[in-house]
Amino acid sequence: MAGPLTDIRVLDLSRVMAGPWCTQLLADLGAEVIKIERREIGDDTRQWGPPWLKDTDGNETKEAAYYLSANRGKQSLTLDIATDEGRQIVRDLAATSDVFIENFKVGDLADKGLGYDDLAAINPGIIYCSITGFGQTGPRATQAGYDYLIQGMAGLMSITGVADGDPGAGPQRVGLAVSDLTTGMYSTIGILAALNHREKTGDGQHIDMALLDTQVGWLANQAQNYFTSGSPPVRTGAWHPNVAPYQPFKTLDGHVIIAIGNDGQFRRFCKHVGQEELADDARFKSNSDRVLNRAALADIMQGHIEKRPSHDWMEELPKIAVPCGPINTMDQVFAEPQVVAREMKAEVAHPLAGTMAVVANPLKFSKTKIEYDKAPPTLGQHTDDVLSRILGLSGEEIARLRKSEII
Secondary structure, eight states, X not given: OOXXXXXXXXXXXXXXXHHHHHHHHHHHTTOXXXXXXXXXXXXXXXXXXSSEEEOTTSOEEEEEHHHHTTOTTEEEEEOOTTSHHHHHHHHHHHHTOSEEEEOOXXXXXXXXXXXXXXXXXXXXXXXXXXXXXXXXXXXXXXXXXXXXXXXXXXXXXXXXXXXXXXXXXXEOOOSSOHHHHHHHHHHHHHXXXXXXXXXXXXXXXXXXXXXXXXXXXXXXXXXXXXXXXXXXXXXXXXXXXXXXXXXXXXXXXXXXXXXXXXXXXXXXXXXXXXXXXXXXXXXXXXXXXXXXXXXXXXXXXXXXXXXXXXXXXXXXXXXXXXXXXXXXXXXXXXXXXXXXXXXXXXXXXXXTTEEEEEEOOSOOOSSSOOOOOOOOXXXXXXXXXXXXXXXXXXXXXXXXXXXXXXX
């Protein structure tokens, strides 16, 4: 059965990560996504290499891995929207589209006659999603926002990194562009909700998404810790602020993470290491006791765990329902039997590389299975097809647009 969004057309004027991540998710779900890119340059991330994809002869292409990570399933149309004719093509495509996504600075597209009001006048049912660093309103609305800046400003870095007083103390950036990725995911949720609203009313709407809002909204339990206690959470390094023991431990040959989430798990661990009395120790009897005395508990546990190799702990603890796992490197992630079993690595045909690997979508549908049949497009790969198939332009008209450097 076809994907759940096969009847949805998305016009994508976004670039870099947040917007493209959203439209890749929509493409995975079956939507037709038309990616509008600048002539000759394309999405900024096409230049964000190395590493670069290699062709069938082993030579490096101009396809950067960063770009490839967020653009599968799409069609690429190059277009100069600084021209009147280029902007008219956008309007014509928007008239036949369900969703329009952009991440220009506030007001930029409205100045070009491509704002929400402009397109809604042509297509009242269009869902128009704007993604910016700080949103369409507020004192910073006109400023550019980048993931690293947002991680710091939204408080994420204040709770990420080694605790004050420990070696290497200080705030750290999360190793992925989490503000971009989560904004892309929240945008997808908003678009799906807006499509459902349109199904009931016929009305489209404007969705205003901000990286800062998303990252603040993603603070979850740590924000609630602050609201409840009145004290801002601090960096706890490898420790969890609310659960113990819930951290990495050094083994004889590496490290494992032991994540004990309740008293029963803790008691089973204590029995397994021959220290049943620890479960009744007043310092460790409940989770709240263990949180208050976690340093002492970690020292005791470390003395047992470091005597045996990681494999032993990862084999034995899950058998007694005590969560334990490795700290995998990227190659180990995709060799992990559970990851393999869940098919989280997929292959897709690519016009230059023959085939290329992609990280699969984690959604698993019982009826509308996700298919990986479109590689991230090369720049302008689908320009002629989109203009002829959707707008009905002739070969002569397309040739004229190309000669005029509109496409």
